[in-house]
Amino acid sequence: MEVCVLLARNVSMCLRSHRVVACKVIRRNLSEIRKPLKVIDMSQNGSESKYKFYKVVLTGGPCGGKTTGQIRLSTFFENLGWKVYRAPEAAMTYLGGGVRFPDLSRDEAFRLQEDIIKTMMVIEKTYHNLAESRNRNTLLICDRGTMDGSAYLMKEDWEIMKGRNNWNDVDLRDNRYNQVIHMVSAASGAEDFYTVAGHKSRTEDLEGARGLDSITADSWVGHPYYDVIDNSTDFDTKISRMIAAVCTRVGIETGDRLAPNSIKRKFLVTCVASDESFPHYQEFHVVHDYLVTPSRKMQARLRKRGQKGNWTYTHTIRRPEIKDQSVELRMPITEKDYEILMAQRDEQHHTVFKIRRCFLWNNQYYQLDMYREPAPPKCKGLMLLETFTTDKGLTTLPDFLTVEKEVTEEPKYSMFNLSQKDEYLVDGDPNADMAE
Secondary structure: OHHHHHHHHHHHHHHHOOOOOOOHHHHHHHHHHOOOOOOOOOOOOOOOOOOOEEEEEEEOOOOOOHHHHHHHHHHHHHHOOOEEEEEOOOHHHHHOOOOOHHHOOHHHHHHHHHHHHHHHHHHHHHHHHHHOOOOOOEEEEEEOOHHHHHHHOOHHHHHHHHHHHOOOHHHHHHHOOOEEEEEOOOOOOOHHHOOOOOOOOOOOOHHHHHHHHHHHHHHHOOOOOEEEEOOOOOHHHHHHHHHHHHHHHHOOOOOOOOOOOOEEEEEEEEEEOOHHHOOOEEEEEEEEEEEOOOOOOOEEEEEEEEEOOEEEEEEEEEEEOHHHOEEEEEEEEOHHHHHHHHHHEOOOEOOEEEEEEEEEEOOEEEEEEEEOOOOOHHHOOOEEEEEEEOOOOOOOOOOOEEEEEEOOOOHHHOHHHHHEOOOOOOOOOOOOOOOO
């Protein structure tokens, strides 16, 4: 009780002195955002280091460019002065030793996948340990991740495996990795270049490769930072697009060295078809709250996102820079930090509740936000579809949704404005929203 009283007293003092910070978490984040380095800190290991630790998964079907992509991505970040680690594909330890999936019984396949995932966790933990004493920014590239195993199991077996190991999808998929990149197999869109030559453990024909690519992609649907790199360009450009996707998420400006970065597109949806009309999807409960900031031009936001009682928590600060460029600091936090930061909730904004449905359609990753009660007046019945794309046309949208119009450039559809209790629009800026 005394601790709670002291905490409340400290919060009150901070508010009276017009400070944002009521606890160590905000102080740390604000000190980071004042630094000139425009890198988003999304470290998953909870380290207090001022250097970044970023963990990305490269996944996809056979012959998608993962191996070449790892090398190119490593070289790119090493040239920027980052330390780069590459966690190898754990399954290859066994497949390279003579194991063949077609030869295994269902029970043997179950136990093998369980061991592969545990091996993967040990390998990743080793790299985490190496990065703890880092004295420079560190990138860990994982050749596949823990959710890939679900693509090779029957759904009921996957559920049994999670239960007996006390695993859940939110921790395996969302909390372990900062970003997931799906490299689409050449079997889907670049068939002339598909080959398994040089891969002793790969025997899939085009149809088999497409099937593996699809179920692997589905296994990661729902990750908050999921990018799909398809075969709409030549292979070299495909690899550059993958590197650009990582740089975009990390916050590194690449200039004209890489293909143009994706931009966020937003569409107003008026009708949704039945659930059966959707492709495979993941659905989440999302809660957004804005925090008090010392400046009207700065935004601070908390996000709580989860499934089946398992949650991730994110604290984001956005500060406008000169020439309309913004810097964002996005950081995963603990449930305890989330509760402490909620003491700084901005009473000028409503809490926003959403059902977020994430899905893949035509190799494009979408999220459909369906605002739910208790909803602010501006959000009642509102549904918004979002995607990141380099295609400025994007004339084809999911045919199971009725899209009224694009609202990317309309400020009133930014969540910051939707959540406000008055009618004020942030300088008329259509991009007033922070990245999701």
